[in-house]
Amino acid sequence: MKANELRAKAVVVTGASSGIGRATAVAFARKGAHLVLAARRQQALEDVEKQARTFGAETLVVPTDVSDRTEVKALIGAAMGRFGSVDVLVANAGTYLRCPVCDLTVERVEQVMAVNFYGSLYSILEVLPYMLERRAGHIVVVASVDGKKGVPPDGAYVASKFAITGLAEVLRQELRGTGVHLSTIFPGRIDTPMIADVRVPSASPKSPPEKVADAIVRAVLKQKAEVLVPRIGPKALLLANAFSSRIGDRLVSSLHLGGWDDN
Numbered sequence: 121m122k123a124n125e126l127r128a129k130a131v132v133v134t135g136a137s138s139g140i141g142r143a144t145a146v147a148f149a150r151k152g153a154h155l156v157l158a159a160r161r162q163q164a165l166e167d168v169e170k171q172a173r174t175f176g177a178e179t180l181v182v183p184t185d186v187s188d189r190t191e192v193k194a195l196i197g198a199a200m201g202r203f204g205s206v207d208v209l210v211a212n213a214g215t216y217l218r219c220p221v222c223d224l225t226v227e228r229v230e231q232v233m234a235v236n237f238y239g240s241l242y243s244i245l246e247v248l249p250y251m252l253e254r255r256a257g258h259i260v261v262v263a264s265v266d267g268k269k270g271v272p273p274d275g276a277y278v279a280s281k282f283a284i285t286g287l288a289e290v291l292r293q294e295l296r297g298t299g300v301h302l303s304t305i306f307p308g309r310i311d312t313p314m315i316a317d318v319r320v321p322s323a324s325p326k327s328p329p330e331k332v333a334d335a336i337v338r339a340v341l342k343q344k345a346e347v348l349v350p351r352i353g354p355k356a357l358l359l360a361n362a363f364s365s366r367i368g369d370r371l372v373s374s375l376h377l378g379g380w381d382d383n
């Protein structure tokens with residue numbers, strides 16, 4: 121796809137009220153796309169809408185809790201009603217839980233899964249029939265490097281990201297030849313409110329959310345399967361871990377990749 125082909129395309133971004141989702145919405149607006157902005161906080165979405173409109177984007181704000189399947193159905197219905205199609209879905213909404221596995225409750229794990237796994241699944245299943253019928257469309261799943269290598273004390277979060285990574289990996293292969301594409305994005309540590317209270321080691325500094333947003337737009341334009349952001353550090357960790365999980369674990373602990381609570 122050429123950059124100007126994003127002009128007037130309808131892009132749905134979940135988790136658009138903050139961080140990576142907000143930056144992604146603005147990045148698509150710069151390319152002339154129409155935006156459907158979803159998250160729970162309406163006022164924050166309206167702030168993003170205002171910013172997107174300065175680039176001439178047509179916008180629709182749909183307050184949505186992605187863990188509620190009915191609300192996600194309504195979101196995609198509203199997007200279709202306003203723009204007639206969903207050309208790009210960015211399944212980005214997410215929540216973070218920092219808690220050792222031995223202190224977890226099933227309920228807390230379910231809450232994380234409800235947003236990070238089921239929230240993405242609902243939106244994907246809702247847009248797929250339209251995209252397959254039109255033989256066109258692009259789904260972007262915002263996973264995490266934590267979806268490829270688990271880092272303590274993020275057990276519940278890591279489980280949710282491995283789950284969505286696995287689903288996306290299968291769906292990407294099933295979509296071959298259908299005209300519909302899927303990209304999975306694996307951010308490392310990103311400077312957003314999600315990890316504002318986490319201090320990270322100098323070996324793994326926080327990257328700006330705009331870097332992920334640009335990678336998402338590029339992934340759609342170039343139909344990339346998987347993208348690591350940043351590339352070098354996580355790639356080295358994943359290669360070492362593929363060679364030997366013992367070496368991977370050593371790197372995680374010696375480089376303090378889990379970070380520290382900053383409160």
Ligand SMILES: NC(=O)c1ccc[n+]([C@@H]2O[C@H](COP(=O)([O-])OP(=O)(O)OC[C@H]3O[C@@H](n4cnc5c(N)ncnc54)[C@H](OP(=O)(O)O)[C@@H]3O)[C@@H](O)[C@H]2O)c1
Nearest residue numbers: 135137138139140159160161185186213214264310312314
């Ligand atoms: N920051 C990082 O280091 C990092 C690293 C790897 C991957 N990621 C992933 O990147 C994605 C975006 O995170 P971020 O870093 O940009 O964090 P963020 O700034 O905290 O943004 C999270 C977004 O998700 C939305 N959200 C949370 N729960 C929701 C729900 N139940 N329904 C609808 N929206 C919900 C929030 O909006 P409302 O509160 O308004 O609902 C917000 O817009 C997440 O999937 C996260 O796991 C982040």
